[in-house]
Amino acid sequence: MRIGIFFGGTSREREISFAGGRTVFDNLDKGLFQPVPVFVDSLGNFILLDWQYLYKGTIRDFYPPAAAYPPSRHAWQLYIENLGELTDEALNELISHVGRRVEASELPRLMDFAFLALHGPGGEDGAIQGLLEWVGIPYSGSGILPSALGIDKIAQKRLMQAVGLATPKFRVEDFNYQHAVDMLPDVVAELGLPLVVKAPRQGSSIGVSIVREANPQLFQEAADRALFVRHLYRADWEKLDESGQLAWVRQLADIREGIGMPVEVSFSRRRDGRWQDAQQVIAHPEELFDFIKWSFTELAAGATELQDELELSGVHSNDFTKTYPQQAHSYLTLQSLTGETQVLVEQFVAGREFSCIVVEDERGQPLALPPTEIIKGTEVFDYRAKYLPGLARKVTPIDLPEAD
Template sequence: MSAPVRIGVLFGGPSAEHEVSCASALGVARALADAGHRVVAIGVTRTGGFRLVPDAVFAELRAGPGAGRAIDDRLTVTGPLVELRTGSRPGTAVVAAANAPGAVHAELDVVFPVLHGPYGEDGVVQGLLESLGVPYVGCGILASAVGMDKVAMKRALRAEGVPITPHVSFDGPTWRAVDDPEKLVLGLRRPLFVKPARMGSSIGISRVVEGDDLAAAVEEAFRHDTVVLVKQGVTGRELECGVLGGWRPEASAVGEVRVTGGWFDYRQKYLGDADPMTVPAPLPDEVTERIRDLSVRAFAAIGGWGLARVDFLYDEATGDLYVNELNTMPGFTAHSMYPKVWAAAGVSYREVVDRLVALALDRHAERPASVGLGGAR
């Protein structure tokens, strides 16, 4: 981008991924500020309220080392209560005092929702931003919802011929009506991965091998969602690829996650001392290109825009690749895979976020005048 813009960075939120979002947001806000943009940090409380982070607080954090572990180096939801409202000019939003809506703290040209999990990554906040008519970074309402819902995602991928692993899904009433949990997973071989349909950062996920309690794993998943997905595990390598772009998206280098204990859990992602990621992944060129091609195809299958991280399972014995899932707002911490795979492709962290802002403006400029409150104004 050439001209600096005023960008509202939304972070926090009521989901179980609140702390991860706070860490991602600091990295994004720093990079945007370093690129010359005016950054307004807006924290979302665990109950859904908005707080405007004081400029002095952000300035102090921005000046920090920026090399801490993911959840140690982060923004915090602090400051006066505010509201987001439609701006006085088309395509803008304003940050207004909650107790005095006429008192405007800042005007925003773009919103960057660095929100992981429910409320922020599932189409909810995207709907709010659409209603305000302000450009925003990342996937729209539908792609966000499909990307967040692993059951809907797999349906979309299967419809477009993208390879996925065998799986089943069921809701609470179906689960409670069955007399034997094994009846719901007939045809699936262990290990099984039991997970909430709409959650991220490995929260609520259990790996079930022979002798493990399937019912306990399902009950844990139901603590986080009303629909549970059970996938057949694949003995293979965990690989990840970034996608960036709009109508003609591009794929990054490919990274690999080296895990212990059978899968990449929350502790290894955010609390471990060792970096489990290898970028670029040591792979034959042919496999790398297949992954990059499938990443773009998977992104198109959900109607993606802006960015996503596509996660793969690679069975070296058979040569099979499976798309495990897409993450439409991947982690942006110093410890996250998405910035690393783009850095390996020659695109810096700052350039990634700058391009995402430009893509948000491009999408907004292309929308028909009859679409949304912003276009109708």
């Protein structure tokens, strides 16, 4: 029986999925099953991967091939999306170095069953499940609807409310970062403190923060984390030497620790005596590094020009920063192109954490496996706590008194 192992994917959890696919490949009983490794790249292409690449440390160690990297003054590790727009011919050439591109219509000729080791959006949201049902391949895990509800925490909570299941109080905000100060009092009055601020459609608790004080800045930072937005102030950038600036860009471009790339950069520039808002989409970290330096030089020049004009009009330099703070303390806003548009804010629930896997038995009935307690050393059981050694441990079954 041929088992297609789908791993990698488009989500921020692609590296964990890559490692999980390798584990499935290694532990599949080769006497009964023939493994078919299908690597899903971060553009959503299916690649029948040459087996030796399964044993690379990370995706970026082999794909895209280093020979495809554009010239750069600094050493960067790239995902395929960092190369920008590629023609089909160029993409197929890159893929040919690691395997063979496979169209969805070809999948039934390659496998009898799909083992899904994909994580997050694109892997656990019903998308790949729907495609496999369309081409007639049975697969592991939940179906289309439960997958879609499982990834979308807003839809999930509204469904739970509708059927009378207990769930913490929550609010959904179409968050505009400029309104954090105005929004926070109403949110605290309704939900209390602490607040749990979430990215509503990510896996592995990515984009989750706990806000314990009615502090607009902390609330703003939590919302930015959930939306995959960063604000970079010129004063902060200029405090860094070049190695620090490069480290800042590397951290931002990391899909686990930062917001990933490509990003849309929103900035102001002075043209024809007026400040104009502008946006620029940037895919490569080297290009972003150069753009930040250029834009802050432009902003500084524009602020100087404005200050000169104002002094001619009678506004003195010591009044300038009070009167025109946005220009004087200029900043860039960077937002991931795969970010969120909403923020889920929940009431905090204190207590012991546990998870419980529910499977379908041979009669089609739900069967709950023994609950597992999660004992964590950090405040949030997030991506790092789940997958890095030593940050959390699990106890199965959870040790509870009979009365509980």
